């Protein structure tokens with residue numbers, strides 16, 4: 001593949017091919033889930049689940065369980081915990097998120113004291129693209145595809161519930177079931193992303209592409225499509241830059257997302273300004 | 288006349304305190320019932336009971352001839368809630384997407400909207416006069432326009448009964464008049480039974496054919512809204528209510544004239 005570019009061209013290296021493939025999967029999963037999280041005003045949920053994932057990673061490193069499996073189990077448990085606690089405080093969904101966030105940080109902190117190789121835990125904080133094993137690669141790809149297919153299948157119901165849960169319930173949408181599945185999908189997305197993007201970064205990747213997309217989209221469908229495109233652009237550029245400049249991938253990806261958001265806001269204001277000026281000119285000529 | 292809603296000995300309370308006590312009433316097909324009453328008298332609660340959102344403490348509710356626990360034809364029932372106009376206005380969804388949502392149970396889980404469904408959405412928007420706005424973001428419409436979109440969302444599933452909880456809050460008098468006329472038209476031309484809560488007693492006496500007053504955990508249905516006069520309002524509200532039947536309401540309207 002890409003023979004003309006020589007052996008050390010980025011796409012000819014097997015570990016980079018894997019990183020790109022996983023990156024693209026994450027670029028579809030995270031923003032698609034993220035749009036719904038942002039619109040449900042649950043942006044903090046990403047932080048909460050990612051810290052639980054970190055506790056899972058640490059647990060995996062101590063016990064010899066694969067860290068991604070550890071992260072997935074802890075993340076799903078945390079997501080279900082949030083739903084449980086939320087029922088105790090129906091009007092304050094932030095409380096349940098904060099409680100689980102604290103528990104996640106606490107556990108991760110305590111577990112980290114037992115992890116022998118400090119480097120391996122830090123690589124899960126900001127992500128890493130080197131040496132993804134066959135097993136991990138297969139696991140991430142399988143889970144990623146399952147998440148993406150489920151979101152596509154439930155897409156319109158997710159939209160209805162996000163827009164108006166009460167009306168969805170009355171119209172016969174199985175709201176409870178779909179909310180449950182969605183929480184599990186969110187948990188899996190965050191756990192799976194922790195390897196390449198890092199747990200400190202993944203929650204930004206849920207929120208930033210959606211934030212940019214909401215600025216310019218003219219429908220819900222467009223919002224989802226645009227946020228996936230923003231996610232792709234950030235992740236692919238981020239992985240490439242981190243390979244050539246030897247940067248930490250997670251950090252690079254998030255910085256690019258922030259830059260894209262700022263550019264989008266500038267663009268929007270510019271367009272608004274131009275439109276406004278044109279309207280003013282028209283008014284003048286009319287007078 | 289066929290009774291589409293039948294309530295027998297219905298009681299309900301949040302916790303210990305009863306909000307509704309031993310209600311008995313029925314609504315017939317084609318009725319336009321206006322529910323009035325002071326704040327906290329249980330109007331919204333009654334509608335939530337009729338929608339099975341909350342369950343009765345005692346008593347029986349029949350919807351379209353079926354006991355509410357067994358009733359499973361909720362697509363025949365439409366609901367425009369009190370907070371429909373306080374949704375997240377920054378939500379990036381088009382008018383068409385919002386209205387389509389109520390077709391999802393008809394479309395089926397895992398399936399997509401097709402041309403036929405889009406036509407149904409267009410027809411519903413046309414009924415409320417919003418078809419030109421179908422590609423606009425819902426958040427960019429005015430309050431009155433949004434309210435009409437929410438009515439279209441209910442209409443798209445071709446309901447037999449429509450419940451509306453204060454749909455005219457925050458809407459100017461002229462738009463409000465148009466909304467009442469629209470509801471009158473849905474009622475008289477399409478035969479949809481309408482049960483609507485409003486504090487606008489004057490408009491209710493014009494457009495509704497029955498007025499239901501809620502007070503002291505009870506409901507009193509006046510079979511003829513025209514006979515409904517100030518003296519009975521004092522019993523309901525406990526003070527003199529200055530009843531004005533606004534004449535300007537129907538200036539653009541094909542329907543009844545305010546009298």
Ligand SMILES: Nc1ncnc2c1ncn2[C@@H]1O[C@H](COP(=O)(O)OP(=O)(O)OP(=O)(O)O)[C@@H](O)[C@H]1O
Nearest residue numbers: 301302306324325326327328329330331332333369
């Ligand atoms: N979720 C709830 N929990 C506890 N009490 C409630 C709840 N909702 C309503 N109530 C109480 O039940 C009573 C009836 O409330 P409801 O909302 O039905 O009144 P309403 O007639 O619709 O008033 P409004 O005109 O202000 O809309 C009120 O006294 C209220 O305090």
Ligand SMILES: [Mg+2]
Nearest residue numbers: 330331332369
């Ligand atoms: Mg109310």
